[in-house]
Amino acid sequence: MNFQNKHFLFDFDGVLSKSPDTLFEAWSFAFRRVGGVNIEKCEYFLLEGIGVQKTVGILGEKYNVKPSDYSTIIRLKNDYFRKNYSFTLYEGVSEILTKVRTNGSKTALVTGADKHRILQSVPKDFINHFDVVVTSDDIVNTKPDPEPYIKAAGLLGVEPADCVVLENAPLGIQAAKAAGMFVIAFKSTLSDSYLSDADLILESIIDLLDIIKTDMQEI
Numbered sequence: 001m002n003f004q005n006k007h008f009l010f011d012f013d014g015v016l017s018k019s020p021d022t023l024f025e026a027w028s029f030a031f032r033r034v035g036g037v038n039i040e041k042c043e044y045f046l047l048e049g050i051g052v053q054k055t056v057g058i059l060g061e062k063y064n065v066k067p068s069d070y071s072t073i074i075r076l077k078n079d080y081f082r083k084n085y086s087f088t089l090y091e092g093v094s095e096i097l098t099k100v101r102t103n104g105s106k107t108a109l110v111t112g113a114d115k116h117r118i119l120q121s122v123p124k125d126f127i128n129h130f131d132v133v134v135t136s137d138d139i140v141n142t143k144p145d146p147e148p149y150i151k152a153a154g155l156l157g158v159e160p161a162d163c164v165v166l167e168n169a170p171l172g173i174q175a176a177k178a179a180g181m182f183v184i185a186f187k188s189t190l191s192d193s194y195l196s197d198a199d200l201i202l203e204s205i206i207d208l209l210d211i212i213k214t215d216m217q218e219i
Contacts, residue, residue: 014168030076048169049112049143092206144174
């Protein structure tokens with residue numbers, strides 16, 4: 001894979017931001033408080049990217065939580081996350097963003113989070129690293145549907161085949177592959193066995209930095 005003349009589409013949670021554990025804690029808190037149930041970390045991470053409404057619906061149905069309680073669960077989850085999340089990037093993120101943009105690549109942030117959470121928890125100067133931001137509010141079909149990544153490529157004015165997607169979740173990987181894009185997966189939340197559909201699997205985003213630093217040459 002040659003990264004010259006490629007454009008980079010980044011998932012947020014688990015790729016750029018060290019937020020997955022806090023998100024899991026928030027969902028766990030909400031489901032314990034309302035439904036008296038303990039959700040499992042792996043089952044939550046396997047749903048990452050699907051969006052808040054579908055997440056609460058799938059977990060709620062599994063644990064026999066009343067649909068009338070879903071809005072309360074979401075509110076408690078959001079409150080917990082807002083109070084406990086501190087914006088923290090993985091090592092190497094800032095350098096990678098600077099490098100690819102300096103090289104002339106376009107960048108997009110493509111997240112299953114809603115626009116309110118991104119605007120509330122992510123500093124504006126970080127958002128400015130991206131030419132395009134696509135949240136769950138900007139699409140009809142969430143990951144694993146390819147719509148989020150196809151929309152991002154369209155807004156960037158580039159072909160899907162010229163895009164490199166950075167993901168950590170199986171649903172995001174499926175979405176990007178269905179969009180016809182090259183996918184790099186990071187093991188920030190799940191092991192290799194869950195990420196096997198990706199074209200390249202790395203331990204974390206810092207491992208991509210050495211590749212980027214070689215002037216975007218072939219892997």
